[in-house]
Amino acid sequence: MRQAYNFAFFDEGSKREIRRAVLKAIAIPGYQVPFASREMPIARGWGTGGLQLTLSLIGRDDVVKVIDQGSDESVNAVSIKKLITKTTGVRTVEDTREATLIQSRHRIPEVPLGEGQILVLQVPLPEPLRPYEPSERETKKLHAEKEYSGAWLMLFEQIVKYGMTATGADHPVMVHGRYVMAPSPIPRFDNPKMNFSRALILLGAGREKKVYAVPPYTRVVSLDFEDVPFRTESFEGVRCRQCGAEGVFMDELVDEETGEVYHQCNDTSYCLGRLNRREVS
Amino acid sequence: MTESPLLTVRNLTKRYGTGCVNCLGPRPARLMKNVCPECGTVTACRDISFDLYPGEVLGIVGESGSGKSTLMRCLYFEEEVTEGEAYIRAFEDGKRNVFRESSQKKRYIRNHLLGKVYQNPLLGLRMNFSSVGNIAEKLIAAGVRNVGRIMARGEELLAHVNIPVHRMKEVPAHFSGGMQQRVQIAKALSTNPPVLLLDEVTTGLDLIVQASVLDLVKILQRELNVAMIVVSHDLAVIRMLADRTMVMLNGAVVEQGLTDQILEDPQHPYTQELVHSLL
Numbered sequence: 001m002r003q004a005y006n007f008a009f010f011d012e013g014s015k016r017e018i019r020r021a022v023l024k025a026i027a028i029p030g031y032q033v034p035f036a037s038r039e040m041p042i043a044r045g046w047g048t049g050g051l052q053l054t055l056s057l058i059g060r061d062d063v064v065k066v067i068d069q070g071s072d073e074s075v076n077a078v079s080i081k082k083l084i085t086k087t088t089g090v091r092t093v094e095d096t097r098e099a100t101l102i103q104s105r106h107r108i109p110e111v112p113l114g115e116g117q118i119l120v121l122q123v124p125l126p127e128p129l130r131p132y133e134p135s136e137r138e139t140k141k142l143h144a145e146k147e148y149s150g151a152w153l154m155l156f157e158q159i160v161k162y163g164m165t166a167t168g169a170d171h172p173v174m175v176h177g178r179y180v181m182a183p184s185p186i187p188r189f190d191n192p193k194m195n196f197s198r199a200l201i202l203l204g205a206g207r208e209k210k211v212y213a214v215p216p217y218t219r220v221v222s223l224d225f226e227d228v229p230f231r232t233e234s235f236e237g238v239r240c241r242q243c244g245a246e247g248v249f250m251d252e253l254v255d256e257e258t259g260e261v262y263h264q265c266n267d268t269s270y271c272l273g274r275l276n277r278r279e280v281s
Numbered sequence: 282m283t284e285s286p287l288l289t290v291r292n293l294t295k296r297y298g299t300g301c302v303n304c305l306g307p308r309p310a311r312l313m314k315n316v317c318p319e320c321g322t323v324t325a326c327r328d329i330s331f332d333l334y335p336g337e338v339l340g341i342v343g344e345s346g347s348g349k350s351t352l353m354r355c356l357y358f359e360e361e362v363t364e365g366e367a368y369i370r371a372f373e374d375g376k377r378n379v380f381r382e383s384s385q386k387k388r389y390i391r392n393h394l395l396g397k398v399y400q401n402p403l404l405g406l407r408m409n410f411s412s413v414g415n416i417a418e419k420l421i422a423a424g425v426r427n428v429g430r431i432m433a434r435g436e437e438l439l440a441h442v443n444i445p446v447h448r449m450k451e452v453p454a455h456f457s458g459g460m461q462q463r464v465q466i467a468k469a470l471s472t473n474p475p476v477l478l479l480d481e482v483t484t485g486l487d488l489i490v491q492a493s494v495l496d497l498v499k500i501l502q503r504e505l506n507v508a509m510i511v512v513s514h515d516l517a518v519i520r521m522l523a524d525r526t527m528v529m530l531n532g533a534v535v536e537q538g539l540t541d542q543i544l545e546d547p548q549h550p551y552t553q554e555l556v557h558s559l560l
Contacts, residue, residue, distance in 0.1 A: 132407075145385045149392075149422040156417045157410055159428055160450050226427045 008055040009087040014038055018056035018211070022202060025213035030175030031143070032126050037209040041083065047105055048206030050122035051080055054103045057118065057202075058084065064092045065099035070107045070249070070266035077105075094269040106169065108190040110248045110270040113199035115216065121184040123205040126212065128172040128182040148180045151223055159228055171230070174221045175214060183220075189232045189249045194220040240265045243274035285370060286332035287475055287508050288356075293329040293365035295351055295532075298322030315348070315531040325351040327533040329365070333476065336506040340523025340540060342516060342555065348532040349512045350400075353480045355380075356510070357397045358387040369394055371475055392422040396469030396507075400481035402461035405468065408454040412439060412464050415453065416471045423472045438467040442497055459490035463497065470501065477509045483518055495521055516559050520544055528552045 006012065021035035040048040058064065064084055068077035072094045080103065081092050093099050096111040103120040113119055129139045132150030142150065151172045158166040165171070169185035173194065183191060184203055194201060194214055201214040214220055224230035235250050241262045248270065250263040265271035303309060304317035304324060315324045326348045333339050341349050354360040356367065366378040371394050379390055396419075399405040406415050413435035420431050439449050442463040453461045462482060469477055479498065483491040495518065502509060502522075511522050519526055520540060527537040528549065536549040547553045 141384075145388055147388055147422070149418055152421045152426065153410065153414060153418045156421065156428065156431065157414045160411050160414055228428050 015056040021211045030179030030181040032210040032212045044207040047122040049204030050120045053120045053204040065102045067104040071268045108193045110267045115198045117199040119201045121203045123184040126205040126210040191222045238263045288333040289368045291330045291366045295326040296363045338509045340519035340526040341512045343529035347529040396474040397478040398465045405465040411450045413449045419471045442467045479511045
């Protein structure tokens, strides 16, 4: 096979530049490190930030898993997987436990991650204060001075309007007691998984040219008020129709023929794993 | 009894430009108003010193471009001063020059010890956040993290400034100019700051609304005993509110004293002109 590209698509200089940004991001948990986001063969906004992290970190021994909103088989996940295997030849898997490098869009897998694993999250909007303050120059100052009234104010406004904090996803978190961070649009359900995570979590925003990180065993606290504490989405009394799982993040679906509402695990590889094990036993 | 001042300002100077031999120093030789003809430097505030005592209202009058607003912006740390010192009694016992503090400390002072009401509500309010949210912003900045308490305080303050409680969740963008100004006042007062800065609060409002806003300021001053610095080019406003008055011209204070004295017996030619041009 004739190779038109360097290993992992990037030239070595680019990989080094991105890795340097990653090292800085790990050294300052939650701080957004600017980096020179590369042109990619996919459009910005389609996971270029995550993909650049993955490609700059990947080695021949890595085992890669790519998820898009919990699914291993959606178009975006498959395209990214194809690009990775075509330019590196590494193995891709669906089993979370087997993977060393997991790139994900908008979910943290249900299977707890372990030491030695790296989770790469794709980020559309890395700045948690952006809706409050449009100017980057100003938000940089706010971060520098640890002035996060804006983040709480946005939650307060939701309480005023809806009687509760209504962030569907991307509920802001305080990392290591210093920086307020956008956890990428993961559901609130996944926020607690970041707290003292055994795996390294890296977040990359390709369009906004920012990289940030939650190192292993770092305190990550979701912002809330004393009398309106942070709550995850509740799936009480809900079971997955396929595998019967409880207490995981569910998709609500409607059977078009009967009109019946049913639930299914959002994390497809978790669901499949349970089904397979049931068949074996 | 001698009271100690809440706020002491000494030799505050704000220059835009590098300055040169001609315009530096307390008594420059030739200036075109406050612009140096040699180097083009604008001296917006020159060597301003004053004290503000508890519960007192200090008025600042002067024409447009005389440096009133720049002075206020410097006091609220929106501009860096070029030279000068300020001491706030409630901060480190008034022993540290607040202009030399770090930006975090300045933010602390602004969030906890000061309140400011702008001429333009766009500057003081977030037009797309609810009115109570605007008040919450200042309270959250001062460390309150309890929705119940913020709501209660917001309701209390908005009632105080005559905003109907059923409109507290509305955005100020829907309000009239006078209402916006009253929401601004409520926001500035939310943390009970010892010092309130009012920058041309009634300019651009119609006469009746003007009167109601002034009334409100007067009542709040009497009830809460807040010390205020009131900037206006309108002598009627100053006469109604201020105990003492400073007159500014081209960035410098040309005259100061009791408001009555200044209005009845102005000494400086500019003040005389100002008083005589009062309709």
